Amino acid sequence: MSALITFENVGKIYKTGSIVYEALHDVNLEIEEGELVVILGPSGAGKSTLLNLLGGLDAASSGKIFFASEELTAFDDVKLGKFRAMDVGIIFQFYNLVPTLTAVENVALMEELGIKIMDPVKALEMVGLAERKNNFPSQMSGGQQQRVSIARALAKQPRLLLCDEPTGALDTNTGKEVLKILQDQSRVYNKTVVMVTHNALFAEVADKVIYVKNGTVVEVKHNDSPKDAFDLDW
Amino acid sequence: MKKNLIKKMFRDLRFNAVQFVSIFIMCFLAIFLLAGFDADTQGRLRSSDRYFKKTNFFDLLLTSEGFTREDIDTLEEIPEIAHAERRTSLKGKVTNCLNKKIELNFIESDEVCKLYLMEGEPFTAGKRGIWIDWHFAKVHNLSIGDTVEIDIDGKAISEPVTGIVDEPQHTNFMIDESYTEAQYGDYAYAFLDTSEYPLDDINFETAVVDLTTVENQMYLTDEDMKAFKTAKLDILDKISKTSMSIMIKPEQEAYAAQRSDCSFNDTMIAIFPSLFIVLALLSTITTMSRITAKQRTVIGTLKALGFSRKTITLHYISYTVVIAFMGCFLGLLAGYYGLGEWLIEDFYDYYSVPGGSMGMSYMVPVVALSVVVFSGVANYLSCRRLLVLSASTILMPEAPKAGGAGFIEKLFIWKHLSFATRWNLRDININRFRSVMGVFGVLICSSILMGAFGFDEILAEQDDWMYDDLRPADYTINLSDRGGYSWAYDYAREYKGQMIMTSNAELMSRTDSRLFTVTVVDKGNLYRVQNDKREYLDIPVYGAIISYKAAEALNVKKGGNISFRLPTEKKIYTVSVTDICKSPDVQGIIVSRNCFEKMGGYFDPQTVYTDMTVPVSIASDRREVTGVINKNELIHSLEKDMESMNDMVIVIIVIGMITGFTGMYNTGIMSYIEKTRDVATLKVLGFATEKIRWILQQQNLFLTGAGTILGIPVGHLYIKYLIDSMDPTADYIVDLTYLPYVKMVAFTYGLSILVNALISTRVKSINMVEALKGVE
Structure with a gap:
């Protein structure tokens, strides 16, 4: 496998008035295409910052980030936007659906990026929610909303799926279902899935586990025999 | 725009209907009033201009003890003068039409202030007959060929109706002082050839002059005004009559009255639409700031999903642009065809301008379009703060606003203030923009009401002032x-x-x-x-x-x-x-x-x-008496004259109330939504609903007080503007009693308390769990 994503000495600093906070410091890592990667670490370790930089949601303060040999850190706002639209699917902890759009409309929203996406109903079928397509987010459970969020991310068939605590707001069974969908994206469809979590149990389903602490990558572990999501002892 | 984003926009508009309806109403009212008054002004000016051009309205009106043929020749030799005509008039009674009063004008030719022929033959010098005004002819069923019997100071004449006409000097004609407004048909004016003059010696007391360089009628330029001045000097130089006075066209009574009415319209256009536009823009800023703040996560998500800043910005700008466009477009239609038509019909009741119609200046669509554009700009400015941030920053929850009540907290009195007062003072200080908006909304309402109630009292005092204090005669x-x-x-x-x-x-x-x-x-x-x-x-x-x-x-x-x-x-x-x-x-x-x-x-x-007591009959029995009027008739006539002004006052009060209600409700709802978490917290802590409602009401009363006090001087400014824009011959005494102030305070506070009571009913049904959730 070739590296889809490469971080070279990446740092991120936040400034609020006179207060300077170093969220990431000298991060180096590689993520291969089709891998399921779990980024683990305690609160405030820099996991979400890492994910934001991966998805082009934020700009690095130092260092270089490459995606399929292209330097993301050299992209302007417009190119970053295109990158997010074409190559990245994001799944949030709190689903972040547009409350005034139905499930199918939330997925169809991706059409408006001017890219070719799969049939929104088919995307909902993939996550087992075709029958709730005309429901508004407020009419669905947390798990259902998260599945719509996944369908939205999958609809544009991105190369990279980024998940920020995707099961953080879900119960155990629903969490496993969501995790299974994400695992299948990597195993069946060869998508690169990067998942941020503070739940160490998820390390068992990952191909690669990146441990983050105090803004640096402290360890990268390869998992030769990842478990199936439904086999997790949650 | 994108299909699903359009759906989202319309659903968001529906969920925030109160705020958007208030923006719609402000835009609607602004353009409604602008288009209405403009239709009236433009209709008057353009119709009169057309009419005056067609009839070659005079540029100068000369009056003296008498103009000879030589005087007219001398005048016509002056290079600036195209044509001059001399005229004289007599007053009499039409004996075969209920002894109605008539003004007979004797003319030699018909080149300046031409007769506007409605029926019959055009005026021909030396021809016998009478060219009578069409209103009188209509009321008294006079047709071409009928005979009119007239008595002039005991001398009876009889003339066949040769023409039925209108004449530009008589556009707002009142035959004598017994009329305070034109009542066409109740008296007449007519034109005859000088050969028909019934008395012994004809003396031409007036001369109408047409200048070569002045082509404009209602739209006089600086050049035209200069031409009047030059011609005036040349006439004074060439005509040796030191008794002569020269009136320039804009000084003519009907012309000046029309201009004065238009100036009143201009005042209305200047005050109210601008207020509503400012209020609409401020409502746009507050509403969109709140909506974008509330949709922070949605915006962050859209950005994270790859939507460009331009797409998201255009999406949010479209909210108020759509509303402003609808408000302006419907306001323009309703203003032009509703208010404009009503005003212009009123105008044609008092002014005789044949072929009159409504008009519209380029200003109306330009202002309407500007309102739409500015609402987009105001919207952009209010959304920009959030949209410039990176997707990850937008997705982070916004930090709570920090701060206290400012310097007041350092004062000794602070410790002695109640919890409610301290909470409210801190809330006002932390949310200064929202508070200023609230005060501004009240100020607009209270100042309009102050202006309306004050002006109403001034108008109501006018007949006492005139007929009790100044002219008390019965x-x-x-x-x-x-x-x-x-x-x-x-x-x-x-x-x-x-x-x-x-x-x-x-x-x-x-x-x-x-x-x-x-x-x-x-x-x-x-x-x-x-x-x-x-x-x-x-x-x-x-x-x-x-x-x-x-x-x-x-x-x-x-x-x-x-x-x-x-x-x-x-x-x-x-x-x-x-x-x-x-x-x-x-x-x-x-x-x-x-x-x-x-x-x-x-x-x-x-x-x-x-x-x-003077018998009214002497007016018809004795030829030297042109009218006997008792005080009650004068008061009645003045009150009738004031009717349209009183209607206007009611319209202004209604406008003030609508503005106040929408402004207060909009800022009130916004304020309440921003305080939802605080209110839920207080409720969770055990505060009773009524206690919380009273805390909210206290802040409302304080802000209303500030807005009301500021509304007083602004209201006085409105009164001054209104008075300045009235008929230049009229004047008023601004010596208000306490009543307009009491009414203004009562109405403003009443409205404010009502609005707050309506909004604070939500405290009872607040969902504490939902309200205290960390995210949407």
Whole structure:
């Protein structure tokens, strides 16, 4: 496998008035295409910052980030936007659906990026929610909303799926279902899935586990025999 | 725009209906009033302009003791003059039409102020017959070929109707002072050839002049005004009549009245639409700031999903652009076809302008479009703060606003304030923009109400001021201007009355000269004068009292000198100004008969005021009497005249209430939504619903108080604008009692308390769990 994503000495600093906070410091890592990667670490370790930089949601303060040999850190706002639209699917902890759009409309929203996406109903079928397509987010459970969020991310068939605590707001069974969908994206469809979590149990389903602490990558572990999501002892 | 984003927009508009409806109403009202008043103004100006061009309305009107054929030839030799015609008129009664009054105009030709022929033959010099006004012909069923019997000072004439016409000098024609507004058909004017003049010696007292360089009618330019001045000087140079006075077109009564009405419209256009536009833009800013803040996560998500900043910005801008466009478009239609048509119909009731229609200036669509554009810009500015941030920053929850009540917290009194007061003061200080918006909304409402109630009181006082304080006479006898002193003296003696002479005159100060009125008052107590504090002033034995508006126009001060010349006299009178008075209906100077005669003037009264009962029948029985009017008729006529003003006051009050309600409800809802978490917290802590509602009400009362106080001076400014835009011959005393203030405070507070009560009912049903969730 070739590296889809490469971080070279990446740092991120936040400034609020006179207060300077170093969220990431000298991060180096590689993520291969089709891998399921779990980024683990305690609160405030820099996991979400890492994910934001991966998805082009934020700009690095130092260092270089490459995606399929292209330097993301050299992209302007417009190119970053295109990158997010074409190559990245994001799944949030709190689903972040547009409350005034139905499930199918939330997925169809991706059409408006001017890219070719799969049939929104088919995307909902993939996550087992075709029958709730005309429901508004407020009419669905947390798990259902998260599945719509996944369908939205999958609809544009991105190369990279980024998940920020995707099961953080879900119960155990629903969490496993969501995790299974994400695992299948990597195993069946060869998508690169990067998942941020503070739940160490998820390390068992990952191909690669990146441990983050105090803004640096402290360890990268390869998992030769990842478990199936439904086999997790949650 | 994108299909799903459009769906999202319309659903968001529905979920935030109150805020967007208020923006819609503001935009609608702004363009409704603008289009309505503009349709009226443009309709008047364009129709009159067309009519005056078609009839070649005069540029100069000359008055003297008489113009000879040579005078007219001399005038026509002046290069700036294209044509000049002399005219004279007589008043009489149409004996075969209920003895109705008629003004007969005798003309030699029909080149200047041409007759506008509705039916019959055009005027031909030397032809027998009468060209009678079409309103009178219509009311009295006169047709071409009918005979009109007229009595002029005992001389009977009979003329066949040759033409039915309108004439531009008579666009707002009132035959005598017994009318305060035009009542077409109740009297007549007509034109005849000079060969039909029924009395012995014809004396042409007026001449109408058309200038070569002035083509414009209602849209006079600086060049036109210069041309008037040059022509005036040339005429004075060439015509040796020192008694001659020259009136330029804009000074003509009907012309000036139309201009004055348009100036009132301009004031309405300047005040109300601008207020509503400002309010609409501020509502846009507050509403969109709140919506974008509330949709922070949605915006962050859209950005994270790859939507460009431009797409998201355009999406949010479209919210208010759509609403503003709908408001402006419907406002334009309703304003033009509703208000505009109503106003212009009212105009054509008082002004005779054949072929009149409505109009629209380019300003209306430009302003409407600007409102839409500015609402987009205001929207952009309010969304920009969030949209410039990176997707990851937007997705982070916003930090709570920090801060206290500012310097007040350092004061000793702070510790002694109640929890509610401290909570409210901190909330106001932390949310300064929202609080200022709240005060501004109340200010708009209270100032409009202050203006309306204040103006209403001033109008209501006008008839008391005029007919109790200044002209308390029970009866007014108007005499023919051909009678001279002896007739007036006889009636004054018979009815123990007071004689008054009024005359248009050119008033001259050291810096300027203008046409005003000179009133000469004989001994008596039925014609009185007051200053701006409504204190009586004695008419000086020697000296003049000048009206406030004349003094201002001519820059004359108390103690200074003023000169005047009467239209048919050579003599220039100069007199010192002893005082300045407020005059409700006539602007100029007032001198005593004694003073006037000492200066060598001939006292020639046309009016006798008396407290004795005068039989109305003498107006028809005696030819020297042109009218007998009792005080009640005058009051009734004034009240009728004021009806449209009173309607306007009601419209202004309604506008104030609508503005106040929408403004207060909008900012109130916004304020409540922002405080939802605080309110839920207080409720969780065990505060009773009523206690929380009272805390919210306290802040509301405080902000309403601030807005109400600021509304008082602004309301006074509105009153000043309204008065300045009224008829230039009218004046008012602004001496308000406590009542307009009480009404304004009561209405503003009533509205504010009602709005707050409506909003705070939500406290009872607040979902504490939902409200206290960390995210949407």
